[in-house]
Amino acid sequence: MVFKNTASLNRRNLLRAGAAAGVSSLAMPEVSWAQSEKTVKIGNIDPRTGTYAALGGNQIRGATMAVDEINKKGGILGRPVQLLVEDSQGLPGPAVSKAQKLVNQDKVNFLMGSVSSAVSGSLSQFANQHDLVFVDSGGHADAITGKKCTWNTFRTCSTTWMLTAGDFEPLFKKFGKKWFFITPDYAFGHALYTDYVAQLTKAGGTALGNALAPLGTTDFSSYLIQARAAKPDVLICLQAGDDLVNLLKQTVQFGMNTQMTVAGAMQEMEVLEALPPAALLGWWTFEWYWNQPNVPHVADFVKAYKSRYNNKVPTARSWFGYATAHALALAANQAKSLDALKVVRALEGLELPPEVALQPGKCYYRAQDHQMIANMFPGYVPKDASYPNLFDVSQTIPGGDIAKSPEEAGCKMAYPS
């Protein structure tokens, strides 16, 4: 444990100046109070590193594009809007640290973002303690707009219940009654599993087993062996992000895609894009898809997004970020105020205009539980799928038909007096 100082004094002297300069510039964050005093600030906390980096990146892209559009149309209350992006690493601890920074240092007016449900939960609690509007753009756990709903938290993406209800019927009718689950071991996974099993039992099917895999698992072989031994009709994979990529690759390596139907609740463009061609398979639910031929404004949005971002098509995550930022601006402009409670009242029942909704039917934040009611897009990965045609939407299901009522979801909203 005794350190010997072997570095020569000359070398140390040489590098000392450089290192000292580096450290001092780190200790002094840039100050931009003067210019930014009049801007409306939206704090966007999304994972830029970690398991969900790809998903978080697209949410940020969507939000950035929306903020540019908002600024072109006169901003919020005639003031320019600034999007401040911070990295949550997909973990609740760093996310709250970043929220503290955004609120105390940057004095943001609104908070949005999150991919992981755990982060959504911690940010929702944080925003509630600070009387701040928080729109959860991409964390799906039911509780956020259910049992743990708060007056200041809204959600753009769907609930886990809606994700499972989106493709339950086609799966059950087409492929069989015996299901096996591989579930990521945290709130989101548990919620998906519970919701599927509730519907499966009600319809008279059986859950043969449930293998819980920790977040960030790279080797799924032990879980796949369990699944194969159970001989199910349908193998439900509830992972997201990189975890799902690894799981699907290994499912194909095990040859299990030929023995049973591989399916799951949520599927994302980012995941399909990362898969090798052999692992492109399965029945899933999308929450938004770029190819909607007969819906107005969608093609324009896709074109603008592609030219802006390196010819990549927008994903559901892009839309979450895009719709969330637009919704905040619309609500604040409608309320003619940045006051949290007034903006909340404006967001309640707020219907997205067609150029923001970008899908058929009515998209709105339900007033009673603050849940966005939009469409679900169940479908399957076609044979010989290639980017960007990685998914065939079999139907669009209006969210209102499958969402739990606020009472069923268990939300009891309490407002500050």
Place this chain on the structure above:
Amino acid sequence: MSTSIDAKLALNRKSGGRVVAAMVIWVVLLFVPFWLPMIGGYTDLATRALIYAIAASGLNLLLGYTGGLSFGHAAYFGLGAYGAGLCLIHIAPSVPLAILGGTVLGGIAGILVGPMAMKRKGIYFAMITIAFGQMFYFIAVRWNSLTGGEDGLTGFSRVPLHIGGEAIKLGPERFYYLVLVLFALVMAIIWQILRSPLGHSFVAVRENTTRLRFLGVAVDKQIWVAFAISTFIVALAGTLNALLTGFASPDNLGWQLSGSFVVICVLGGMRSFWGPFLGAVIFIVAQDYLSSVTQNWMSFIGLIFVLAVLFFPQGLLGFIKGRGR
């Protein structure tokens, strides 16, 4: 050997310069809520730096002064955090009770783990501490019903302090001062320990275990005592962190955080009383700033550490002191 003489001299000497430097640090810390926002910081950032400074100073009692490289001290930090949260949720909504409960939980775990680790030396000591750390991590992840699993423990907050019938809300500034008072208390305790025969025996363990055994000193017991004291201090930091963020999560117990504590000690200077504090300030500020400007911020943290170990092997404070002589 020169380092040990330095350390002893540093401990005994009360030169004017040191007193002035310490006073400057305390005055600067006392006025953080006033000057930090002016340069674009925020009070919670300073609170976080102080919490990490408490943890690193506690670890350094074992690492720097007793010579035990523990890679599992986040376990006691996390136990403190969960202990505080569980106290607030299940026992009583009281911040002092939460701090006490969490600290005792983490400290008792340290007392129990200590005897199993104390007989191991060098790399084996590091291995066994990391193993116990991961054990607590997986308990926290798996025990869903109590700890909330991967989601962490939520649903508690800094309830107001009740003093003399009056409810005092703990906003960011007041909580900073609460943490500052506890930081001062911890530093005073460590200072007293280092000046006592017990502290001298810690340094002796680090310097020459064999000789100490010949002198009839129960070396293992000294390591155990150092280990236990350091876990109490780290657990205290954990309770404060839970109160700062409003929840406890499994990352509070993981090996990455244990590694960060060691990095903080090494960065600031393991042989220096103020080294862990300096390391914590640099680490937290760098992390906070870099992760806002680039998504590759972890590479830069790594780079800072590599440079520090290469060119300031005694830590920044050790380097500055060496220059001054």
